[in-house]
Amino acid sequence: MENRITDLIELYQIREQLVEKATTHQQKVKEAFDKKAKRNNFQVGDLVMKWDAFKEKKGNHGKFDSLWTGPFIISQIQGNNTFMLKSREGEPVFDGPVNGRFLKSYVI
Numbered sequence: 001m002e003n004r005i006t007d008l009i010e011l012y013q014i015r016e017q018l019v020e021k022a023t024t025h026q027q028k029v030k031e032a033f034d035k036k037a038k039r040n041n042f043q044v045g046d047l048v049m050k051w052d053a054f055k056e057k058k059g060n061h062g063k064f065d066s067l068w069t070g071p072f073i074i075s076q077i078q079g080n081n082t083f084m085l086k087s088r089e090g091e092p093v094f095d096g097p098v099n100g101r102f103l104k105s106y107v108i
Contacts, residue, residue, distance in 0.1 A: 042083060047071045047106035050085065050098060071106040 042048060049070040072093060076084040081100035087093050 042074055042077070042100065042103065042105075044074050044077060046074050047108070048074060048083075048085070048103045049106050051102040051104075068104070 047070075049068040050072060052067050052069045071088065072085040073088060073090075074083050075086040075092070078084060078097045082097045083100060083103065084097055085093055
């Protein structure tokens with residue numbers, strides 16, 4: 001009976017160690033992901049380029065064609081990572097909002 005109790009205690013301790021090890025591993029993976037993750041902190045008035053999804057498929061673009069169009073100016077922030085764009089002249093260019101994952105900062 002004593003052997004069984006000591007085995008259960010050892011099993012509980014091993015389980016606690018594994019849980020602790022798993023949480024530290026998850027934290028390391030999260031830190032590595034956060035380090036590589038791109039943060040889009042676009043503000044109204046920023047110059048951005050928009051991904052041209054039509055040209056994305058093979059055959060719709062040449063080898064050296066750019067898959068980005070623009071630059072555009074962010075005119076409004078609609079919601080969570082959603083933006084309204086206008087041209088440099090101030091005219092709206094798209095009928096609806098554009099998702100932030102299709103935008104990147106335009107560097108002059």
